[in-house]
Amino acid sequence: MKKQIIIILSLVLLVAVSAGAYFTVHKISEKKEQEAIEQAEALNLLSFNSNNINKISIHTQDNEDYTAILNDNGKWEFETETDFDINTYYLNYVATAFSSFKATEKLGPVTDETKKQYALDNPNIITLYDDNNSYTIYAGKETPTKEYYYVMVNDSEDVFLVSSDYKDFLSPSKNSLKNIEIIKDVTSTINHVRLERDGSVIYDITLNDDGSSWSMSEPLETDSVDIATVGNLTASLKQLLIDKFGDIIDKSEYAKHGFDNPSYLISCEQENGDSVNIAVSEYDPLTTEMVECLNVDTGQIFYCAANYISMLQNNTEVYLQDNVCYFNVTEIKEVNVSTPDYEVNMKIDQENGQYEVDGTDVDKLGDEAISALENFYNSLKNISSNTLDLNEGITKIAPEIIITYTLKDNSETSLELIPKDNNSYWAVVNGKYTGFLVDKKTFTKSDGINDMYKALQDILKS
Numbered sequence: 001m002k003k004q005i006i007i008i009l010s011l012v013l014l015v016a017v018s019a020g021a022y023f024t025v026h027k028i029s030e031k032k033e034q035e036a037i038e039q040a041e042a043l044n045l046l047s048f049n050s051n052n053i054n055k056i057s058i059h060t061q062d063n064e065d066y067t068a069i070l071n072d073n074g075k076w077e078f079e080t081e082t083d084f085d086i087n088t089y090y091l092n093y094v095a096t097a098f099s100s101f102k103a104t105e106k107l108g109p110v111t112d113e114t115k116k117q118y119a120l121d122n123p124n125i126i127t128l129y130d131d132n133n134s135y136t137i138y139a140g141k142e143t144p145t146k147e148y149y150y151v152m153v154n155d156s157e158d159v160f161l162v163s164s165d166y167k168d169f170l171s172p173s174k175n176s177l178k179n180i181e182i183i184k185d186v187t188s189t190i191n192h193v194r195l196e197r198d199g200s201v202i203y204d205i206t207l208n209d210d211g212s213s214w215s216m217s218e219p220l221e222t223d224s225v226d227i228a229t230v231g232n233l234t235a236s237l238k239q240l241l242i243d244k245f246g247d248i249i250d251k252s253e254y255a256k257h258g259f260d261n262p263s264y265l266i267s268c269e270q271e272n273g274d275s276v277n278i279a280v281s282e283y284d285p286l287t288t289e290m291v292e293c294l295n296v297d298t299g300q301i302f303y304c305a306a307n308y309i310s311m312l313q314n315n316t317e318v319y320l321q322d323n324v325c326y327f328n329v330t331e332i333k334e335v336n337v338s339t340p341d342y343e344v345n346m347k348i349d350q351e352n353g354q355y356e357v358d359g360t361d362v363d364k365l366g367d368e369a370i371s372a373l374e375n376f377y378n379s380l381k382n383i384s385s386n387t388l389d390l391n392e393g394i395t396k397i398a399p400e401i402i403i404t405y406t407l408k409d410n411s412e413t414s415l416e417l418i419p420k421d422n423n424s425y426w427a428v429v430n431g432k433y434t435g436f437l438v439d440k441k442t443f444t445k446s447d448g449i450n451d452m453y454k455a456l457q458d459i460l461k462s
Contacts, residue, residue: 043102043103043104043105043106043160044101044102045101045102045103045137045151045153045160045162046098046099046100046101046135046137046153046154047099047100047101048098048099048128048130048133048135049099049130050092050095050096050098050099052130052131053070053095053099053128053129053130054069054070054129054130054131055067055068055069055070055128055129056068056076056091056094056095056126056127056128056129057125057126057127057129058124058125058126058127058172058177059124059125059126060124060172060173060174061119061122061123061124061171062173062174064173064174066078066082066174066177067079067080068086068091068177075088076088076091076092084174084177084178084179085178085179085184086177086178086179087176087177087178087179087180088179089180090168090176090177090180091177093168093169094126094128094169094172095128097166097169098126098128098135098137098169101137101153101162101166102162103151103160103161103162104148104160104161104162104163105148105160105161106158106159106160106161107150107158107159107160107161108158108159109157109158109159110152110157110158110159114159118140118141118150118159119140119141119150120138120140120150120152120159123138123139123140123152124138124139124170124171124172125137125138125139126139126169126170126172135153135154136153136154137151137152137153137170138151138152138153139151139162139170139171140152142164142167143161146164147163147164148161148162148163148164149161149162149163149164149166149167149170149171151170175244175245178242178245180241180242180243181240181241181242182237182240182241182242182276182278182295183237183238183240183268183270183274183276184274185270185272185274186238188270188271188272188274189207189211189234189270189271190207190234190237190238190268190269190270191206191207191269191270191271192205192206192207192267192268192269193205193230193233193234193237193266193267193268193269194218194266194267194268195264195265195266195267195312196264196265196266197263197264197312198263199261200219201218201219202219202314202315202316203216203218203219203316203319204216204217204218204219205217205225205230205319208223212227213225213227214227214230216319216320219316219390219435220316220388220390220434220435222320222434222435224320224321224323224434225319225320225321226318226319226320226321226322229318229319230319233311233314233319234268236308236311237268237311239308240304240308240309241304241308242302242303242304243290243302243303243304243305244290244302244303245300245301245302245303246292246300246301246302246303247301248298248299248300248301249294249299249301250299251299254294257281257292257294257301258281258282258292259279259281259294259296262279262280262281262294263280263281263282263283264279264280264312265277265278265279265280265296266278266280266312275297276295276297277295277296277297278293278294278295278296279293279294279296280292280293280294280309280312281293283306285306285310285313288306289305289306290303290304290305290306291303291304291305291306291309293309315388316388316390316435317385317386317387317388317436320388320436322384322385322386323381323382323383323384324383324384324385324415324427324429324434324436324438325381325383325403325405325413325415325427325429326381326382327381327405327407327413328381329348329350329374329377329378329381330350330351331407331408332348332350332377332405332406332407332408333347333348333349333406333407333408333410334346334347334348334405334406335348335377335380335403335404335405335406336402336403336404336406337380337401337402337403337453338401338402338403339400339401339443339450340400340401341450342453344357344358344453345357345358345359346373346376346377348373348377353370355369355370355373357373357456357460360460362460365459365460368459369456369459369460372452372455372456372459373456375452375455375456376449376452376453376455376456378452379448379449379452380403380449383403383415383427383438383442383449384438384442385427385436385437385438385439387424387436387437387439388435388436388437389420389426389435389436389437390435394418394426394428394433395418395420397418397419398418399416399417399418399428400417400418400419400425401416401417401425401443402414402415402416402417403415403417413429413430414429414430414431415427415428415429416428416429416431417438420437422440423439423440424437424438424439424440425437425438425440426438
């Protein structure tokens with residue numbers, strides 16, 4: 001009995017000791033969790049709604065001061081006049097970045113010695129305002145490892161380490177605040193673009209009065225400008241953004257940077273009267289990431305991603321329609337074709353379903369004959385080229401092939417194909433050289449123009 005009592009008392013004591021240990025451990029754990037929460041909260045330096053920020057003041061280590069306010073239209077503008085346009089993107093990013101601003105480590109209270117050591121005696125100062133509060137960041141220098149910045153906030157005397165991911169916002173400069181858009185007013189239509197490459201004009205194109213079609217004045221005069229590709233060009237120009245700003249230089253310094261004879265010079269004008277002229281240094285589009293550029297109007301050097309300016313590599317023919325002489329069948333009244341192998345006259349009235357080839361009523365021969373005529377005509381109207389020849393004059397010899405279109409208004413357009421060599425023709429429209437070369441295989445290849453003519457003749461003779 002005595003032995004049993006001893007066992008029971010021992011078990012009671014063990015339970016009591018275990019319970020005490022559990023509560024002690026639990027209390028220590030709760031304390032550690034609370035300390036961890038408090039430490040995490042201590043690293044939450046700023047928290048606010050970025051949408052409520054309506055004023056941002058910036059003081060740089062170069063002792064430059066800028067204040068931007070949100071105007072009634074919801075756009076940022078400088079409080080006082082500056083010699084550059086404002087970068088609204090940057091200010092929006094500043095507001096967003098600091099709206100949930102966290103540190104990595106708390107170093108403790110600042111002293112005069114550590115202020116100097118961390119460059120907090122002459123910090124960058126960024127202050128954001130809403131209607132009720134202000135939020136101030138004092139940013140010193142980066143740590144030796146370049147991983148963190150030394151930072152203080154508001155009235156706190158503590159110094160914190162903040163990730164260098166915030167670098168763009170903790171080390172602002174005049175260049176940070178400059179507008180990064182090359183085309184400032186993207187709502188205004190671009191109505192003129194010119195590109196020179198290595199001193200030669202690649203294109204000089206102007207929007208016509210109708211507001212939709214374009215004409216080229218150099219390197220050849222033509223109205224056969226491809227609206228879609230020019231549309232892509234103007235859209236790309238409006239989307240151009242500056243990645244980084246360099247120095248502002250004058251003409252005496254152009255040669256130093258290679259801009260006295262730039263590899264590329266692109267200019268554009270807008271309906272609102274704005275214009276911009278950009279010189280671009282030589283670069284390899286396959287390997288270069290950032291390209292040095294110069295705003296000729298301001299002397300501002302800047303750097304742009306090579307893929308943003310890929311349009312500089314396009315040749316003249318990219319912006320021209322590849323059809324040498326194109327008329328829809330609904331516009332046509334008569335077509336005459338003369339080649340070394342055959343001559344043919346076609347009268348076409350698609351609206352009334354009447355077709356004639358060399359005096360033969362094709363429509364009376366049925367759908368197969370009409371289809372063959374249309375195939376032959378389509379092969380003629382689709383004569384195209386993707387090759388320009390602007391460096392040579394045309395040999396003054398007779399054309400080998402002549403195609404004359406008579407339109408419903410009785411006006412005539414003549415396409416003359418003059419042999420250049422064994423492979424190609426110079427294309428001349430109404431006596432004017434188009435600049436295009438037409439491959440002779442357009443006529444001789446399988447299912448080419450000659451085959452379409454033969455197929456038509458076979459049906460007519462059957």
